[in-house]
Amino acid sequence: SFKEQTNLTPNVYWNTLRMEEAVRQLQWSQEPLISVACNLGFTTQGNFSRFFRDHVGVPPTLYREAARATA
Structure with missing residues (x-):
């Protein structure tokens, strides 16, 4: 099964995959939050x-x- 593997x-x-991609997009893209949210399959920014x-x-x-301040 998936869980066993x-x-x-x-x-x-x-x-976990969504959070990894969210972190990447927030660190490196200029996309508005609503665009990041939609890219990851969320229906609202909230x-x-x-x-x-x-x-x-x-x-x-x-x-x-914070990510931009340390970059």
């Missing part, structure tokens, strides 16, 4: 922001600002 459920695996904050610990706007 990856040690993750499909949902956890998918969400849903994306909550999801990101819950997984990363800070809102995506603050993450982007």
Whole structure:
């Protein structure tokens, strides 16, 4: 099964991939948050922001600002 092979459920695996891509896009693109959210399959910027904050610990706007400040 998928979980036996990856040690993750499909949902956890998918969400991990989405967060990795969200981090990449926030660090390196100039796309507005709504575009990043849509690129990753979120229906609203609010849903994306909550999801990101819950997984990363800070809102995506603050993450982007911090990433750019250290670049």
